[in-house]
Each structure stands twice: as C-alpha cells, then as structure tokens.
Amino acid sequence: MAKKIKEINWDYAPSLESTSHIEVKEKYELFIDGKFVKPSSGNYFNTVNPATNEVLSSIAYANEKDVDNAVKAARKAYNEVWSKLSGKERGKYIYRIARLMQERARELAVIETLDAGKTIRESRDIDIPLACNHFFYYAGWADKLEYAFPNRKVESLGVAGQIIPWNFPLLMAAWKIAPALAAGNTVVLKPAETTSLTAMKLAEIIRDSGLPAGVVNIVTGYGDTGAAIVNHEDINKVAFTGSTAVGKIIQKAIAGTGKKATLELGGKSANIIMDDAPIDQAVEGIINGIFFNQGHVCCAGSRLFVQEGVADVVIKKLKRRMDSLIIGNPLDKNTDVGAINSKEQLDTINKYIKIGINEGAEMYQASCEIPKNGYFCPPTIFTGVAQSSTIAQEEIFGPVLTIQTFRTVDEVIQKANNSPFGLAAGVWSDKGSRVFNLTSKLNAGVVWANTYNKFDPASPFGGFKESGYGREGGMHGLSAYVKLK
Amino acid sequence: MERLEILKTYKIYIGGKFPRTESGRYYSPKNPKGELLGNICLSSRKDVRNAVVAARKAYGDWSERADFNRSQILYRIAEMLEGRKAQFIDELIVQGVSQKAAKQEVELTIDRLVYYAGWCDKYKQIQSSVNPVSSSHFNFSVQEPTGIVGIIADANSSLIGLVSSIAPVIAGGNTCVVLASEKLPLCAITFAEVINSSDVPGGVVNILTGKRTELISPLTTHMDVNAIFYSGKETEIIKELEESGALNLKRIHSYDEDWNKESSQNLYFITDFQELKTTWHPIENVGGASSSY
Amino acid sequence: MQDKKKMSNYLIPDFTLSPRIDKVGVEERVARFQTRSIKSESKMQALKMALNMIDLTTLEGKDTPNKVRQMCYKAMHLHDVYDGLPTVAAVCVYPSMVGVAKKEVINSTVKVASVSTAFPSGQAPLEVKLIDTKFAVEEGADEIDMVISRGKFLSGEYNFVFDEIAAVKEACGKARLKVILETGELVTLDNVRKASDIAMYAGADFIKTSTGKIQPAATMQVTYTMLEAIRDFNDATGIQIGMKPAGGISNSKLALHNLVMVKEVLGNDWLTNEWFRFGASSLANDVLMQILKAETGVYQSSNYFSID
Incomplete structure (x- = not known):
C-alpha cells in the first residue's frame, strides 16, 4: 500500500426525515361501520416507537363484542350495498383509495417508520409505493373477474376476516383488502398489535374515500381479537399472514366450518x-x-x-x-x-x-x-x-x-x-x-x-408446504376471494 | 360339462405390485342382493405407510415427465380400459348397478380419462401467467404439482368416482394413495390392473381397500402427504380432514359431486392440486438501448 | 512507490474468466448510493474534496496556448474571493500543450496530465503511441492518460491490449499511468470489468472510464463496476489503484454520489486526489456554487463564477 498523505474521515451527517407534517393522535379508536368507535371494554394499549421505546399513541383493544359489531357491519354492507354494486363501481372506489394513499404517501411512510422501526428508505421507497400500487392494480380487476377464471361464473365469498403481521403493516393491509374488495367481499381486518397506526391512517383514508360504511372495518387488538375474528360464525373467509404455528391453529379452528382460508406463513428460504x-x-x-x-x-x-x-x-x-x-x-x-x-x-x-x-x-x-x-x-x-x-x-x-x-x-x-x-x-x-x-x-x-426480495402487485406471492397456501398478488391472488360456479 | 370359473383374488396395489395387505386381514362386502362380493383386503396403517413411501418414490420421475408424455399415458389408460370394458360392466352389475347404467358408467369413465389426458399439456398454458412487473425483471408464474395426494374416493360408486378423482390428480403430475369405496371396492382393484398395464410407473397410483374409519386417520395425519382429495359430503369426515391436515398444512379439498354427470370434470380439479411458482429474473437493457434498434 | 509494483510476483489471471456482472443488480446497487442524503458539514467536506479531485480538462482541436494558460490559472485560483478552497488536482491537456501547462503550474500542487497514445481513438501503431507518450513525459507530464485499443479488445485480442498497456507503462517512466477504457464503446459491464482487470494487471496506476468524446461516458454503473474491480485487484495483489470517472459528471450531486460510492466500495483510503479523480470541465463551478450556497444561504448565479 502506498503511504497515506493524510487520514481522511468522511462520514454522513444525520439526515432525518421531517416529522413536522405528521399527525399521530393520542388515541385511536376502532373503525367499524364507517365510524371511529370506542372499544366496548374501554381498554386501550400503547404502541411504541421501537427505535426509542417512546409511546406514540394508545390503541383501542377490541374484544369479541367489538369484533361481532364489525362482522355485523361487514355483513350488512355486503348484503345491502357491496354485493349489489357493479364491478366497475367497486373498481372506482378502490382506485380512489389508491390515489388518496399516494397523496399521503410521505406521511404514511414516516408513520410506518415510527411505529414499526423500519428504515424510512424502505418505507418510503418500498412499503408505501407497493401498498398504493396494490390497490391500484386490483382496482382494475374488479370488473374483469370472469377473464381470470375461464369457463366459470365468479361469485364473491361474503365477509373476509383478515389478520396481518407487523413486518409490513400497511403493505400487508393492502395485500389483504385490495383483492377482497375487488372480488366483491367486505372486510374485517386486524393489524398486528405493535403496528396499528398506518392501518388506522388507512381507515381515515377509506372514510375520506366515501367507501360505503361497513365495507372495510378495522379492529385493533392482540391475538384474542384475531381469534374472535377467526372463530366468528359469520365470517366466510379467513386470510392470515403470520407464523406457521398460528397458521396451524387457525386451520384447526376453522376445520369443518366451511370457511375458506389462505395462509401466508413462515419460511427458511x-x-x-x-x-x-x-x-x-x-x-x-x-x-x-x-x-x-x-x-x-x-x-x-x-x-x-x-x-x-x-x-x-x-x-x-x-x-x-x-x-x-x-x-x-x-x-x-x-x-x-x-x-x-x-x-x-x-x-x-x-x-x-x-x-x-x-x-x-x-x-x-x-x-x-x-x-x-x-x-x-x-x-x-x-x-x-x-x-x-x-x-x-x-x-x-x-x-x-x-x-x-x-x-x-x-x-x-x-x-x-x-x-x-x-x-x-x-x-x-x-x-x-x-x-x-x-x-x-x-x-x-x-x-x-439473480435477484432477491422483489415484490410487485402483479406478481403472485405465497408458499409451498408449511409456508401456507393461496397466493397474494397478480391474477392468481383473486382466487383467494372468489367461489366458482 | 360346464367349466369351473376361475375366481379373482382381490389384492391391493402399492408401488406397482399387488400384495395382500400386510395385516392379512380381510372383509367381505356384499351387494344389495346380499351376495358376497369377495374377500377384500382390509388394509392397515402400515399399508398406508407403504403406499405413501411408494408414492413419494415415484413422485420425482412422474412430476418431471414431459406433460405430453403424461398425456399419452393417461390416454393409454383409457385405451386399456376400453379393452376391458366388459369386465368392468360385469363387476358393476355384480355390485348392484343395472346393465344399462353399468355400460354408461364405464363409457363415461373412459371418456373422462381421455378428457384429462388432453388437459395434461394444456392446463399450464391456461393457468400460468407472465406478470408485467414494474422493475426490469422477467416474471412468470406456472403450476407445479402439490406432491402426494391422498384420495378418499367416492363411497357410492365403484369406478366413475374413483377414476374422476385419480385422473386430474395424476394428470397434474402428482402421485396418489387412494382409498377405494369401502362397500363397492371391486372396480378399484381391477382398475389398478388397468393402470399397471398402461405405462403408468409403479407408485404413481396406489390403491387400498378397507375401512375408512381405520385408514383416513393414518392417511391425513401422514406428514409426507401434501393434499387430500375427498369425494363426499360427510361433515364429520371433512372436519377430521381439515383438523388433522393442519399438522403439516395439507391442502384439503372436498367435493360433493355426482361423478356420473358429464359435467363433473373441469380444469379446476387439476389446479386444486397444483402449487403456483413465481420466478423472477433480471432483464438487462444494454447501454440504455431501447426499441429504436 | 507505485511504479515498482510490476516487479511483484502475483499471477496474471485468465481475463476470459473475469467475474460476471449482472447489470440490473448493478443498477440497484447504484440506486442505493443515490439515495444517500449528504447534509450539512459532511456535504461541505465532500464538496471541497470533490474540487480537489478534479482534473480540469481541455481536449479540443482548437486548443491554443492561451486557452491552456487561462485554464491553468483557474486550476490554481478556483474562486479567490472565498478563502480556504483547495486547488484542483490536475490539468489535463494534449501532449502539444504539456509544456505550456507545466510552466504555468510549476509552483503549485496542480499536476499536469496529458492524454496520449493517439487519443481519443488510439488508432495508431504502437511505435507512434510510445513516441506520443515519451514526448508528453519529456515535456513534463506528471500523468499520462492513455486509451486502450477498443477494436482489439472487442475482437478478443486481450493479449494485444495487455502488451500495449505494459509498453506504454514502461514509456511513462515516473509519470503515473491512467488507462482509459472508453466504456461507451465497450458497451457491456462484463467488458468493462474485463478491460479493468487487463489494465490493472498490465500496469495501470489509475483506470479511467472515458475520453469524454463518446457517450455514454462515466455512468455510475460503469464507475461502480470499475471500483469493484479495483477492490478485487487490491485483495489479490495488495496494490492500490486509482479511479477516474471522466465525462458526464457535470454537477455536484453526481459528484457526491460518486464519492459515496467510492467510500462504500473502497473505503476512506481512496478519498484523496492521489486515488480518485473527476475528469470534468464544468463540474468545478457547480461545486463552487454549492459551496457558496451553503455558506451564504442563497442560491448562486453562474455570472459570479469565472469560466476559463
């Protein structure tokens, strides 16, 4: 090595994303039937910024009764509004959600980073754009379902209960909600207990979009809240992303009930x-x-x-x-x-x-x-x-x-x-x-x-063997939310 | 002097061979007239285990064959069945089916095999996709067989239900372990003979006879079985399948179908036993060159 | 120092086996450098570093001694109204102008680099290239920027290319040799990598992307590929090689991205003008404007920055 003329030490100064335009409320309620409602138990739990251990907000803790209210709202919306709407109109609502998300993308990214601990680079460049794009992609399917299933008549399932993990909070919400709505189902979604904030922001966006009340309901809480969704007798479909252990419990719990399931579980790739x-x-x-x-x-x-x-x-x-x-x-x-x-x-x-x-x-x-x-x-x-x-x-x-x-x-x-x-x-x-x-x-x-960890709304994702079944994304992601006649 | 007829000993079919059950047990189902159908093997848990081992052994070769080749083999089964039509009609009659219905059932079965033979090298063309991702990647999704499928065949038919389950499963490159109808088992074993003479490699189809109460559990709890095809609507069975399937997250599909209907066949019986694989690969765009070449 | 390195006893590899490059992967990696956000004091430090790494260049058929003298003055007096600015690293001229330039910068730290070997095409016999090189060295060039024979390279005549570089290196004497790959003509990153390896093993002290006469020139993808080659060569031989992207780096943002890339691929050891250069003519003023903007808080106009 040549001798050094002088020791150069060049490091990057901190470059923090601004949080000044971000509003995080002190408290978030449940989103049921188009309204933000208090949990019937009156209980809340804290969500923290894992990078600092500071409390960001407190989140409503939904119990069985709240879940029942959410399912009832979803059923009513399914029967009275959503299942009667044409695919074309459904699609327009979903497009509208996609656009509203795009408009608030930076805000969503910052909140995702605060709540989940993921880097702003990833939430800004990957999570949030992909989430918006997922809605945009599936919006276009809503009036074209018959092309995806040759020779069959396509029907929606009814009310979908959806439980998502904390690793890609808003993106997973998009993966669950967008195809479900496009196929004509209504939704009760539960975010993970450590990452509820962007789901609640999405609830605000959904409310602002004018989506009919009850089509999407978001209930926050822990595992027992999720169990209440899975075990609710008026749920037609369970979509779960999480660990293989919980996936197995869910398959067992719904055995013989006729509920359809897709499970996106663990891996060791x-x-x-x-x-x-x-x-x-x-x-x-x-x-x-x-x-x-x-x-x-x-x-x-x-x-x-x-x-x-x-x-x-x-x-x-x-x-x-x-x-x-x-x-x-x-x-x-x-x-x-x-x-x-x-x-x-x-x-x-x-x-x-x-x-x-x-x-x-x-x-x-x-x-x-x-x-x-x-x-x-x-x-x-x-x-x-x-x-x-x-x-x-x-x-x-x-x-x-x-x-x-x-x-x-x-x-x-x-x-x-x-x-x-x-x-x-x-x-x-x-x-x-x-x-x-x-x-x-x-x-x-x-x-x-020759690449790794690439995702796209048009690309089906899901596993073989104990990594679960069903696909999310792409044309094949629709089959999780339809029945064929 | 009238010739003494040779009676057939019904065995089970595992790995391309016709053993008796390892347990040595048998049962004696009767037809609606009360006549003895035969001493049928009462397969055991160990027979299930052996059948799954045989199915796994056959899986690699069968799943990697050219789809066109599988198509020809399924067609060959139909040809063989056509040649032994009379025997199946006789067996169906013995098991209580009318002459006319028996003939219809056998003919429909042959046609069904031809139907699925034709699908082998086509379903992927219909169900796969090239996915237009936004990044510079070529991305496509295509079906692959799920693996070993446990088939609990229709209890109320001897032939058409059995074949309607086996054909889509093996057309898609899976291998299978089949529990034949408990009360109408004759055609299952005779069909195994047809398979055995149709270029189907040993182990691709394994057929067991016996009591469902004994065999469903070892089959659906088996960790090396990847999916279950249940033909029937007994809620207790469906619940058991879905519960014990959770052990290794089996894909459980239950069908309440009248297989004697012409329409009880379609693409989706194949794709239910397929896994979708999505593959990504970068596309290089040399030197910023575009379509203006 | 560096000129003795060719005595070393490492093996010359088979260049057909140079590592493969996946272009899409390179693009993704480069995009990561581009998302780096360089702020406040680290930005100021980087801007000054960039200024000090510039080879201020004029390579025109219409170059005259006066033009060269003016540029040399600029090289030593970037923006005298503002204190504490470094000079550029070197001026880069044709062999015929080396004598003029050398006289101008003789009492400064600014070096004189000369292109040679029938720049920019390199379409001349080896004897001519050697004479060209020796002339420039004798005129006082501290650094020689040679071009490789791209035609021969693309025909697969790697030994020819290697031998030519080695011969020019010998003709350089004490002058440091920069080997221009002219990556815009090599087209693929696989070729860029292979040519980088050939140049370094044949004796290059620096590898350089482009003549500035062919587009595309110093894209970040190309520079990244060459930096990885330098890293691997350093791993294999212990020898440090310099890098000079040239052509197309016209603003501060691009320069900062390049510095980020050098830091993250090669480390801080390369962040001096002994090991990293920008071949550019318009970059200096843009960097100056950025520095003044940071200092004064107001956006700048080119009217206030001299063009030589």
Whole structure:
C-alpha cells in the first residue's frame, strides 16, 4: 500500500426525515361501520416507537363484542350495498383509495417508520409505493373477474376476516383488502398489535374515500381479537399472514366450518450462490435477502448456500459489505438497518444467536455502532453451520444468516428442499440452463434468480408446504376471494 | 360339462405390485342382493405407510415427465380400459348397478380419462401467467404439482368416482394413495390392473381397500402427504380432514359431486392440486438501448 | 512507490474468466448510493474534496496556448474571493500543450496530465503511441492518460491490449499511468470489468472510464463496476489503484454520489486526489456554487463564477 498523505474521515451527517407534517393522535379508536368507535371494554394499549421505546399513541383493544359489531357491519354492507354494486363501481372506489394513499404517501411512510422501526428508505421507497400500487392494480380487476377464471361464473365469498403481521403493516393491509374488495367481499381486518397506526391512517383514508360504511372495518387488538375474528360464525373467509404455528391453529379452528382460508406463513428460504455467479451482485442479493427490513421478512433468504469454490471470497465480501451497513435511527435517510420491531422479537432473535453460538457455529457481526435506546440487533452471520443446526432449521425472523457450503447442484437442491417450509428461494448463476434447472426443482412459491426480495402487485406471492397456501398478488391472488360456479 | 370359473383374488396395489395387505386381514362386502362380493383386503396403517413411501418414490420421475408424455399415458389408460370394458360392466352389475347404467358408467369413465389426458399439456398454458412487473425483471408464474395426494374416493360408486378423482390428480403430475369405496371396492382393484398395464410407473397410483374409519386417520395425519382429495359430503369426515391436515398444512379439498354427470370434470380439479411458482429474473437493457434498434 | 509494483510476483489471471456482472443488480446497487442524503458539514467536506479531485480538462482541436494558460490559472485560483478552497488536482491537456501547462503550474500542487497514445481513438501503431507518450513525459507530464485499443479488445485480442498497456507503462517512466477504457464503446459491464482487470494487471496506476468524446461516458454503473474491480485487484495483489470517472459528471450531486460510492466500495483510503479523480470541465463551478450556497444561504448565479 502506498503511504497515506493524510487520514481522511468522511462520514454522513444525520439526515432525518421531517416529522413536522405528521399527525399521530393520542388515541385511536376502532373503525367499524364507517365510524371511529370506542372499544366496548374501554381498554386501550400503547404502541411504541421501537427505535426509542417512546409511546406514540394508545390503541383501542377490541374484544369479541367489538369484533361481532364489525362482522355485523361487514355483513350488512355486503348484503345491502357491496354485493349489489357493479364491478366497475367497486373498481372506482378502490382506485380512489389508491390515489388518496399516494397523496399521503410521505406521511404514511414516516408513520410506518415510527411505529414499526423500519428504515424510512424502505418505507418510503418500498412499503408505501407497493401498498398504493396494490390497490391500484386490483382496482382494475374488479370488473374483469370472469377473464381470470375461464369457463366459470365468479361469485364473491361474503365477509373476509383478515389478520396481518407487523413486518409490513400497511403493505400487508393492502395485500389483504385490495383483492377482497375487488372480488366483491367486505372486510374485517386486524393489524398486528405493535403496528396499528398506518392501518388506522388507512381507515381515515377509506372514510375520506366515501367507501360505503361497513365495507372495510378495522379492529385493533392482540391475538384474542384475531381469534374472535377467526372463530366468528359469520365470517366466510379467513386470510392470515403470520407464523406457521398460528397458521396451524387457525386451520384447526376453522376445520369443518366451511370457511375458506389462505395462509401466508413462515419460511427458511435458501439463497444459493453457484461458483459462476456474478459475485458482487450476489453479495448484494445476500444482504438484501437477509437484512432487508431487519430480516423481518417471511421470505428472507435466511439460509445461504455457497458453492465451495467461491465460499471464501463470498464470505469475505459479505463481511466487508456488512461493515458498510449503517444501523441506527430508522428516520435517518441514510440508515440501512433499522430497529427490531419489539422487545419480544429482539429477545427471540437473541435467543437464536445464543443457540447458534452454543451449537458451535462461528459468528460474525457487522462492526457498526448500535444505538443505546430502542431495540437493535447488528447484522449477524453464522458460518460452519450444518443442515441439522437449529439455527438453520427454524425461522428466526431477524437479521441472522446461516451459511452452508455445498459442492454440487444436486446436493444443494436436496439441502434447500430439506425443510418443512417452501416459501421462497434465490439462485445466483450466470448460466441460463443451470438457473432454470434450479428454479424448477426448488420447492418454493417464489424463486428469485439473480435477484432477491422483489415484490410487485402483479406478481403472485405465497408458499409451498408449511409456508401456507393461496397466493397474494397478480391474477392468481383473486382466487383467494372468489367461489366458482 | 360346464367349466369351473376361475375366481379373482382381490389384492391391493402399492408401488406397482399387488400384495395382500400386510395385516392379512380381510372383509367381505356384499351387494344389495346380499351376495358376497369377495374377500377384500382390509388394509392397515402400515399399508398406508407403504403406499405413501411408494408414492413419494415415484413422485420425482412422474412430476418431471414431459406433460405430453403424461398425456399419452393417461390416454393409454383409457385405451386399456376400453379393452376391458366388459369386465368392468360385469363387476358393476355384480355390485348392484343395472346393465344399462353399468355400460354408461364405464363409457363415461373412459371418456373422462381421455378428457384429462388432453388437459395434461394444456392446463399450464391456461393457468400460468407472465406478470408485467414494474422493475426490469422477467416474471412468470406456472403450476407445479402439490406432491402426494391422498384420495378418499367416492363411497357410492365403484369406478366413475374413483377414476374422476385419480385422473386430474395424476394428470397434474402428482402421485396418489387412494382409498377405494369401502362397500363397492371391486372396480378399484381391477382398475389398478388397468393402470399397471398402461405405462403408468409403479407408485404413481396406489390403491387400498378397507375401512375408512381405520385408514383416513393414518392417511391425513401422514406428514409426507401434501393434499387430500375427498369425494363426499360427510361433515364429520371433512372436519377430521381439515383438523388433522393442519399438522403439516395439507391442502384439503372436498367435493360433493355426482361423478356420473358429464359435467363433473373441469380444469379446476387439476389446479386444486397444483402449487403456483413465481420466478423472477433480471432483464438487462444494454447501454440504455431501447426499441429504436 | 507505485511504479515498482510490476516487479511483484502475483499471477496474471485468465481475463476470459473475469467475474460476471449482472447489470440490473448493478443498477440497484447504484440506486442505493443515490439515495444517500449528504447534509450539512459532511456535504461541505465532500464538496471541497470533490474540487480537489478534479482534473480540469481541455481536449479540443482548437486548443491554443492561451486557452491552456487561462485554464491553468483557474486550476490554481478556483474562486479567490472565498478563502480556504483547495486547488484542483490536475490539468489535463494534449501532449502539444504539456509544456505550456507545466510552466504555468510549476509552483503549485496542480499536476499536469496529458492524454496520449493517439487519443481519443488510439488508432495508431504502437511505435507512434510510445513516441506520443515519451514526448508528453519529456515535456513534463506528471500523468499520462492513455486509451486502450477498443477494436482489439472487442475482437478478443486481450493479449494485444495487455502488451500495449505494459509498453506504454514502461514509456511513462515516473509519470503515473491512467488507462482509459472508453466504456461507451465497450458497451457491456462484463467488458468493462474485463478491460479493468487487463489494465490493472498490465500496469495501470489509475483506470479511467472515458475520453469524454463518446457517450455514454462515466455512468455510475460503469464507475461502480470499475471500483469493484479495483477492490478485487487490491485483495489479490495488495496494490492500490486509482479511479477516474471522466465525462458526464457535470454537477455536484453526481459528484457526491460518486464519492459515496467510492467510500462504500473502497473505503476512506481512496478519498484523496492521489486515488480518485473527476475528469470534468464544468463540474468545478457547480461545486463552487454549492459551496457558496451553503455558506451564504442563497442560491448562486453562474455570472459570479469565472469560466476559463
């Protein structure tokens, strides 16, 4: 190395997204039958900013009675208004919601970041635009349903009960509500207890859009609120995104009731780097695969498989790239990795990190500074992991990657498929025939070749095996909300 | 002197072979006139297990065959069935179906096989999609078979219900373990013989006879069975299927269909047992070149 | 220092096996650099850094000694009404103007860079290219900006390209060699990567995107690809190579994005004009206007900034 003339130290100054135009109320009520109503129990719970542990607002806690009111409102709206409306008119309402969301996109992004801990870069550039686009995409389907199901008459199901997770709060609400409305159903939606705010903002938008009262109802609360929706006898359809364990409980709970279900559950997706891969882009794909949204992604590429010939160079580059990640205040436009969504989730992640260490795997963590307040976890990788290691089998739902090496294509296909999950997979290779061999043999609902963690309203998403059933997005996402005659 | 007829021993069909049940048990169903249909294998949990193992073993080859090849094989089944029409008509009559209805049922069964044979290499063209995503990626979705399908065949028909369930499932590249009608089991085993002589690889279709009360549970709790095709409307059974299916999130599909109707066949019986896979790949746009080439 | 590096004992790789580049992935990576928000003191620091990295350039058929002298003055006196500004890194001229330029900047830190090897096309025999180079060095050039033979490269004659660079390097003597790939003619990023590898292994001290005569020039995708090549070469040999995007970087925002990219791919070690340059003529004034805007709080007009 040449001798340095002078030591240069250039760092990015804080660049915080403004919160001055954001209104977060002290208290949020339930959105039932087009109105904001107090919970019948009178109970509220706090929602906090996980990056600072500050209370943002208190949220109404819906019980069975509130859920019953919401379902009744949804049923009434279904019977009296929504099921009688033409597809064309339904579509226009949904377009209107999409537009209102676009107008308030920055506000929604900031609130999402405050409430969920995700970086403003992601909520601004990914979550919110995708959520708006999802409504816009499905709006256009409302009067074209018969084209999606050749030779069949299409009917709506009735009232859909929808339960969404905390990792992409508004986006998941869009994934659930938009196709349900387009297909002619009415909705009772429950956001996750740690991330209710953007759902309530969406409720305001829906009210402003003039959507008939009761077509969309949003009830906030914990798991028991969700259970009340699932078990309500007047629900025709349950759509759930969350853990596989809860998904199984839901399937059991609705067994024999005739309720239709779609379940979008957990994963432990393999990201496979062949020795002819475009290495630098693959490294970026690994980073994006596991550290996107702090690894709170059901399809996260959490199991990395690297062909032995390039393993050393890939791991070296990966570590270097990890060190260049900026972790910190999610509101800072330069932050790459934000806060873990909750203390509970941070505890779970740390538990798995401990297990990994105890299992003898070698850990490397990004050499970044971690904020003192709030819930943070540095990007973490484990090498020397075996297929039988716990951390390579169970979903961690955090920024923790396991790395295994392999020698041949057949070996990696077998290892990648050797899992009860089947949500997603990644393949990196410069050779077309090899790419398609892998993409066709991997048991996964979404396969990203030479890319990772890409989403689009037109692209169906959902899993094989214990990652659930049904698809969200695209033409195929409609079938979750129709019956065919 | 009248010739002594050779009676048929009804066995079960696992992995392309015709064993008796490993349990050695049998039952003796009778037709509506009270005549003995035969000593039919009373399959056990272990037979279910063996059948699932055989189905899994056959799955890789069957699911990866060219769709056109599967189409030809399904057509071959129809050809074989056509050749043994008389035998099936006789069996149906023995099991209480009128001569006319029996002939109709066998012919409809043959036609149904031809119908699904034709779908093998077409359903993906209809049901797949190229998805116009906004980023610079080629994105397409196409069906893949779900895996191993447990089929609980129609209890009230011996042949048409059985074949109406098997055909769409294997047309889509799945392999299956079939529980035949408990009270009308004869055609199921004879149909297995047809399959066995139709270029269908061993293990793609496995057929068991016996008591549903014994066999449904090991089949629907089996962690290596991916989906259930239930032909019937007994709510207790549906509840059990959906409950125990939750163990590994089986796809449970129940159909209350009269399979004797010409219209009881369609594309969606195939796609219910398909998983949709979406694949992304970047599209390079060299040097900003556009359509003005 | 650097000129002894070719004695090292690393292996010359097979350039047909240079790493593959996925362009869409590169575009996504580059988009991430572009979302970096550089504010307040780090912006000021970066703007001054950028000024100090500029190779102020005039490469025209109509260049005259007077034109060159005026540019050299500007190089040393960017905006004298404002204190504490650095000079640019170098002036970049044709060989015939090296003597003129050298005389002007002799008492400053500004270096003289000369294009050579039948710039910009490179369509001349090796002997001519060597004479061209030696002439510039003898006239006092501190740095030589050569062009590679793109035709030969695209015909797959990688050994020819390699040998030519090595020969020019030898002719440079103590002058540092910048190798211009002319990426706009190489078209694909795979080619950019391959050409970068050839240039570095053949003896380049710097690799440079473009002559400025061909579009597209220094796109961020191309520069990123070359920075990764520099990183890999450094990993393989321990040798530090400089980078010079040239052409198309006309405003401060683009310059800042480039600095972000250098920092995040190569690290702070490359953030000096010894290892990073901007080949540009109009960038300087835009950076100056940004600096003055930050200082005074009001938007600036080009009427107040000298054009030489």
